[in-house]
Amino acid sequence: MRGLLGAASLADAVYEITCQNCGGTTTFTGTLTATKCPFCATPIQRTDIHDAPDRLKVDGVLPFAVSGELAHAQVDAWIDSRWFAPTEFKKYREVGALSSVYMSYFSYTTDAVSDYVGERGRRYTVTVGSGENERTETRIDWTPVRGRVHSAFRDVPALANSNLDGGRVEALKPWPLEQTRPFTTEYLAGHLSNTYDRGPEETFALARREEIDPTIDARVRRDIGGDEQRVHRVDSIFDPLDFRYLLIPLWLLTVVYAGKPFQVYINGVTGEVQGQRPYSVVKIVAAVIGVLAAIAAAWLLVRMVGG
Numbered sequence: 001m002r003g004l005l006g007a008a009s010l011a012d013a014v015y016e017i018t019c020q021n022c023g024g025t026t027t028f029t030g031t032l033t034a035t036k037c038p039f040c041a042t043p044i045q046r047t048d049i050h051d052a053p054d055r056l057k058v059d060g061v062l063p064f065a066v067s068g069e070l071a072h073a074q075v076d077a078w079i080d081s082r083w084f085a086p087t088e089f090k091k092y093r094e095v096g097a098l099s100s101v102y103m104s105y106f107s108y109t110t111d112a113v114s115d116y117v118g119e120r121g122r123r124y125t126v127t128v129g130s131g132e133n134e135r136t137e138t139r140i141d142w143t144p145v146r147g148r149v150h151s152a153f154r155d156v157p158a159l160a161n162s163n164l165d166g167g168r169v170e171a172l173k174p175w176p177l178e179q180t181r182p183f184t185t186e187y188l189a190g191h192l193s194n195t196y197d198r199g200p201e202e203t204f205a206l207a208r209r210e211e212i213d214p215t216i217d218a219r220v221r222r223d224i225g226g227d228e229q230r231v232h233r234v235d236s237i238f239d240p241l242d243f244r245y246l247l248i249p250l251w252l253l254t255v256v257y258a259g260k261p262f263q264v265y266i267n268g269v270t271g272e273v274q275g276q277r278p279y280s281v282v283k284i285v286a287a288v289i290g291v292l293a294a295i296a297a298a299w300l301l302v303r304m305v306g307g
Helices: 068-080 089-095 166-170 198-225 283-307
Strands: 013-016 025-031 032-036 044-045 096-128 134-157 191-193 228-258 260-267 273-275
Touching: 013 032, 068 096, 068 228, 068 260, 068 273, 096 198, 134 198, 134 228, 166 260, 166 273, 198 228
Parallel strands: 096 191
Antiparallel strands: 013 025, 032 044, 032 191, 096 134, 096 228, 228 260, 260 273
């Protein structure tokens, strides 16, 4: 674990590596650190980024547990369950590219002390009106409150790459971080790998938004109690705040359909699938026509029986 600090950006960096197998030259751009030679498919990797003095050293790697064969099977099942996906999209094996990728994550461990200001609401009922207009109404009595809650967070992961759909990758959780291993470059062989685009400070803001702050908010509300709660302000201090820089595995399918890229993500350990797909207008229209035809047939049957 190390304390929080900033990180340099390599978004505009360009680097060339000569393949030791065939002599072909591959260009690495941005934060790409490992790929396959486009001429002979030999795994090649750039280690100078991870070793550069202005870059953080990788602390650990979560190895792939999902094979390429299983990844294909998971994608097939996911696509087949999407009834309105175009037939062309289902031919992803011919028109798409399924790649194994190590993503960069920062995982945070911290203790939080949170002071809050809010209100506690107690519901009560009153009878209003008279005669036929008499009714019971529920009202809330609000009481100002202040307090403090303590929260402990251990290994909260947040994505440090900006070139992926963060929402869909987030939905791949949980990541079994207890299975992480000390990093060596051998884990990158045959896989794509990106170093971080966002430093640990910027990524911590993402971890707060996705997991830490919602957890603190839930604890504040439990501490306030009552039937309802209003939370006006929460001030949190994180001390100590430590992090690990991890590489986490993902299978990525990219299919270009109608000139637009669609991506499907697979958790490289659990096989969980999340993704986006296009919709076939032809299939949707055919389904609507089928439903209307069934309704019309049922209506005619009722008319015939009734007649």
